[in-house]
Amino acid sequence: MNKCTERIFNGLVKENPTFVLMLGMCPTLAVTTSAINGIGMGLSTTAVLVMSNMLISMLRKIIPDSVRMPAFIVVVASFVTIVDFLLEGFVPSLYDSLGLYIPLIVVNCIILGRAESYASKNPVLPSIFDGIGMGLGFTLGLTCIGIVRELIGSGMVFGFQILPDSYVPITIFILAPGAFFVLACLVALQNKIKRNLANKGKKVPETAGCGEGCASCGNRGACSGHMFLDVTEEKKNEKE
Amino acid sequence: MGEQIQNLLLIAVGSAFVNNVVLSQFLGICPFLGVSKNVKTAAGMGSAVVFVITIASFVTGLIYKFILGNPNIMGGELEYLNTIVFILVIAALVQFVEMVLKKAMPSLYNALGVYLPLITTNCAVLGVALTNVQEGYNILTGVVNGFATAAGFLVSIVLMAGIREKIEHNDITESFQGTPIVLVTAGLMAIAFFGFSGLI
Numbered sequence: 393m394n395k396c397t398e399r400i401f402n403g404l405v406k407e408n409p410t411f412v413l414m415l416g417m418c419p420t421l422a423v424t425t426s427a428i429n430g431i432g433m434g435l436s437t438t439a440v441l442v443m444s445n446m447l448i449s450m451l452r453k454i455i456p457d458s459v460r461m462p463a464f465i466v467v468v469a470s471f472v473t474i475v476d477f478l479l480e481g482f483v484p485s486l487y488d489s490l491g492l493y494i495p496l497i498v499v500n501c502i503i504l505g506r507a508e509s510y511a512s513k514n515p516v517l518p519s520i521f522d523g524i525g526m527g528l529g530f531t532l533g534l535t536c537i538g539i540v541r542e543l544i545g546s547g548m549v550f551g552f553q554i555l556p557d558s559y560v561p562i563t564i565f566i567l568a569p570g571a572f573f574v575l576a577c578l579v580a581l582q583n584k585i586k587r588n589l590a591n592k593g594k595k596v597p598e599t600a601g602c603g604e605g606c607a608s609c610g611n612r613g614a615c616s617g618h619m620f621l622d623v624t625e626e627k628k629n630e631k632e
Numbered sequence: 633m634g635e636q637i638q639n640l641l642l643i644a645v646g647s648a649f650v651n652n653v654v655l656s657q658f659l660g661i662c663p664f665l666g667v668s669k670n671v672k673t674a675a676g677m678g679s680a681v682v683f684v685i686t687i688a689s690f691v692t693g694l695i696y697k698f699i700l701g702n703p704n705i706m707g708g709e710l711e712y713l714n715t716i717v718f719i720l721v722i723a724a725l726v727q728f729v730e731m732v733l734k735k736a737m738p739s740l741y742n743a744l745g746v747y748l749p750l751i752t753t754n755c756a757v758l759g760v761a762l763t764n765v766q767e768g769y770n771i772l773t774g775v776v777n778g779f780a781t782a783a784g785f786l787v788s789i790v791l792m793a794g795i796r797e798k799i800e801h802n803d804i805t806e807s808f809q810g811t812p813i814v815l816v817t818a819g820l821m822a823i824a825f826f827g828f829s830g831l832i
Contacts, residue, residue: 399747417665418755422658462723469716477712495715495762496659499755564823568656572819580805585807 396521403525411534411582415502419493420534421571427550430538431531432486434596436494438527441503443471445511445523452512464507472497502530525532541565613614642832643773644780649828652784653756655665655821660756661813664789665814674793678786680747682779685757688725692718692761693771701765702794711765718761756785791821 547555572630660786764774
């Protein structure tokens with residue numbers, strides 16, 4: 393498989409930011425009240441991710457190592473501002489429903505994580521495809537969660553009535569608590585799969601999207617990559 | 633004057649309880665899940681967030697009033713720089729606060745210091761700064777809103793840590809141990825916080 397398609401496969405399946413790495417949980421919980429919001433948020437993030445990966449990869453030999461984080465943040469924030477204005481101008485309805493969460497793409501750990509772990513070390517073309525893959529993976533994740541919440545919470549998918557009228561919608565699923573419940577089930581499912589893999593002696597995929605693993609990262613407490621660390625560490629302790 | 637105070641109180645209660653930053657706006661989820669294992673660290677993290685958000689909303693309020701939103705500079709058309717300027721200011725501010733605390737108030741630094749670097753990436757800080765601008769709050773209202781939002785964070789993270797200490801020894805289905813049960817708890821807390829929506 394050539395490098396570019398490998399990157400897309402990697403983002404969509406192997407290191408899917410929502411289902412495997414569990415990054416960017418704030419937007420995942422907040423905007424998935426409907427499938428269409430999920431797609432909108434996912435595609436906006438993809439656009440920012442592709443552009444910032446491209447620019448950071450181009451500048452990777454110019455940016456001094458000691459100030460790389462502020463430099464990355466400026467690059468990402470500029471693209472977020474552009475996307476913010478484009479959405480406001482061309483898709484006002486989506487802009488209204490996503491609201492505050494569009495500028496908050498800046499602090500989405502997927503974007504800085506990819507900049508840090510991939511784009512700043514690799515040439516331009518693979519970085520672009522890495523951005524496309526990760527972004528589409530994130531879009532896929534948000535859309536799936538959005539579909540589940542919209543279906544249970546209002547009986548509709550993409551605004552079309554799917555379930556019969558006799559179905560009484562469980563409205564709580566499109567409200568804030570529903571997000572927590574759906575995510576809880578998702579993480580539980582993932583824990584189960586990981587435990588099965590670990591019991592069979594297969595390699596458990598790392599959850600950190602920032603490359604190095606969480607133990608050495610100064611940002612550990614504020615990042616969601618450590619969510620599963622407990623499980624993997626526990627397994628290690630059991631073996632010892 | 634009385635009306636103004638009433639207005640501020642309404643905003644404060646609104647952002648601390650009704651639109652709780654974690655449980656209904658989902659900002660700052662990461663520290664909420666990551667640093668809520670025991671009440672003491674949760675309280676430390678919460679207080680650090682209160683400290684930083686209050687200062688950050690004051691500073692970003694000043695910057696917006698006198699530079700970005702000032703009609704005398706570039707005809708007040710610098711608003712598009714909000715996101716970029718705010719995130720950089722917040723990142724620099726956290727570093728600065730850390731240095732000042734270390735030098736001037738070592739005891740406070742010992743209590744909050746370890747949490748400060750973690751807050752830069754906390755989306756709640758940027759979220760509050762942007763909300764203040766979007767809602768057109770003046771500096772005082774902005775600071776009150778920031779403080780109340782952070783107080784809401786403190787309340788919810790301490791409550792969560794208290795609950796987590798209790799459920800630690802419970803017999804939970806294997807797959808739900810760890811993060812999933814914390815998320816379920818957060819969901820139930822979010823339902824409980826719906827009760828506050830009648831306040832305003």
